[in-house]
Amino acid sequence: MDAPAPRRTRIQREKREVILEAALDVFSTHGFRGATIDQIAEAAGMSKPNLLYYFRRKEDIHTTLMQRLLDTWLAPLREIDDVGDPLTELRGYIRRKLEMARDFPRESRLFANEILQGAPRIMPMLEGELKSLVDEKAEIIKGWMRAGKIATTDPRHLIFSIWATTQHYADFDVQVRAVLGPDRGGEGRFEDAARFLEQLFLSGLVPRR
Amino acid sequence: MDAPAPRRTRIQREKREVILEAALDVFSTHGFRGATIDQIAEAAGMSKPNLLYYFRRKEDIHTTLMQRLLDTWLAPLREIDDVGDPLTELRGYIRRKLEMARDFPRESRLFANEILQGAPRIMPMLEGELKSLVDEKAEIIKGWMRAGKIATTDPRHLIFSIWATTQHYADFDVQVRAVLGPDRGGEGRFEDAARFLEQLFLSGLVPRR
DNA sequence: CTAACGTTTGTCCATCCGGTCAAAAATTTG
DNA sequence: CAAATTTTTGACCGGATGGACAAACGTTAG
CATH class of the missing domain: 1.10.357.10 (Tetracycline Repressor, domain 2)
Structure with missing residues (x-):
């Protein structure tokens, strides 16, 4: 329906998991608005623009x-x-x-x-x-x-x-x-x-x- | 202990109640970080600087x-x-x-x-x-x-x-x-x-x- | 009336934050 | 190896947000 075919590289698959794991930590303790992309990026061990390369918007992480x-x-x-x-x-x-x-x-x-x-x-x-x-x-x-x-x-x-x-x-x-x-x-x-x-x-x- | 003697005028007493009532609405649905002073001020029917005249910091409202x-x-x-x-x-x-x-x-x-x-x-x-x-x-x-x-x-x-x-x-x-x-x-x-x-x-x- | 005090507002500021961009670095592919 | 592609980064932007401030306005007491 939405995503036609999300062909992902190995690195993309791995990094997305790391990000989601980190985001779970941050979102669950601060809520959506209370969480910042910087916090998630830091917890995931990468820079903010790097994180945004894998998830284009903060909301995308939360939705996933x-x-x-x-x-x-x-x-x-x-x-x-x-x-x-x-x-x-x-x-x-x-x-x-x-x-x-x-x-x-x-x-x-x-x-x-x-x-x-x-x-x-x-x-x-x-x-x-x-x-x-x-x-x-x-x-x-x-x-x-x-x-x-x-x-x-x-x-x-x-x-x-x-x-x-x-x-x-x-x-x-x-x-x-x-x-x-x-x-x-x-x-x-x-x-x-x-x-x-x-x-x-x-x-x-x-x-x- | 903390406040020695909070001598307040009639207007102060009334307006503080209005603000707390509005803040309860906003804080309870958005959480502390998710709530903005502007939202609370709007809900209380006053301008932001006016609200900050009664509570000097956002946190003071929440604490109260x-x-x-x-x-x-x-x-x-x-x-x-x-x-x-x-x-x-x-x-x-x-x-x-x-x-x-x-x-x-x-x-x-x-x-x-x-x-x-x-x-x-x-x-x-x-x-x-x-x-x-x-x-x-x-x-x-x-x-x-x-x-x-x-x-x-x-x-x-x-x-x-x-x-x-x-x-x-x-x-x-x-x-x-x-x-x-x-x-x-x-x-x-x-x-x-x-x-x-x-x-x-x-x-x-x-x-x- | 007028001075003193309390209240309200417009303006302004620094910081934070979500997100962009181009260029550099790393990796994959031929 | 070299070209093509993917990944990473630093610099930057615009808007939101918490808060400061002085000036204007209103109220009250003498």
Whole structure:
């Protein structure tokens, strides 16, 4: 559609990767407007004009990054399937999302930044690709509810709550660490979170008799 | 400590409020770096030099805003009390937090922006005021758990999950609306969210026999 | 009324930032 | 090797932006 045939040399392929990696760092901590081409160029170990030889505009870098992101970002949700035990399926989804928050926090923050600012560049994808994917999975979940496999509730808000709780550990990482302190805020915090979320989503807070 | 005695005229008091109100709009949607003094001045209905007469630096506006914010932002958590039924107490906290997301979404986004970017301006408050407040309330919750009033789990992660799920409706509002669509994304979404969260936190997803 | 004080504005400045350009340097190709 | 092509760089440009300043304007108290 857009790019007819981006024939690239070896150097172009490599350097573009270096730039995208550096840009992920900078965009995810400063947002689009807050990031400067100089910062990205410096992080990528090259001069600004050199960087602009590979990406002609700052926005091109961001767009490329967002396009790649959405695919991997929605992968865990895509995996939800009708076969298999519903509770196991949901538990697996929560686990996968939490692992993504742990392993790809910059991607999570990049996404959060974009949404926070009103999603100016990815609104179409939210209303199109994302909405239809959620609609599809919400139907599956509804089926589980009708079959009595899980409690009856709003499937879309269930998905929101999984997104919110897991991504919180990436997006609000500094706050989580500050509150937990040096002892509890170390590497173990993701295991603690996993244990807590499993219990929350399964049985909530009512004590078992 | 810092300001010895800020004696202000009536006009100063009024105009500063107008500016802070306008700045909340601009900062919460564009972040600190993304916001310009011109934008804020325009939103406040005055010229840039005029605005700079009331706040000498852009950062002063942001700082003032953040200081005020934290007080009101933590108020719901402060209200959690040892007296009264634990489950009722927690349900009330969730409700209050969700109401804040509904009624003060700009404040929520301002806060989220700050944390996302590493909390460069409020880190001390997170490690001090916020941490000790959470520590204090976590102790209360732990007491409830020991008494068998609520399920035993990690009280700090419980608080995180309440923050995450409720603030999600303010911070990720555009995504929530996009996914829910025009019909379900209207005014009713907060009632739906309230119902869902109540059920999630109380009894989770395991179906009742 | 008038002097003192508070408020507003137009103008200006230095810096930053996204982006261009031509020429030099490096690499690939014949 | 030499020509053709790709990559890198330094210098530069125009516009945006944070902020300074003095002069003009408005308000208030004696």
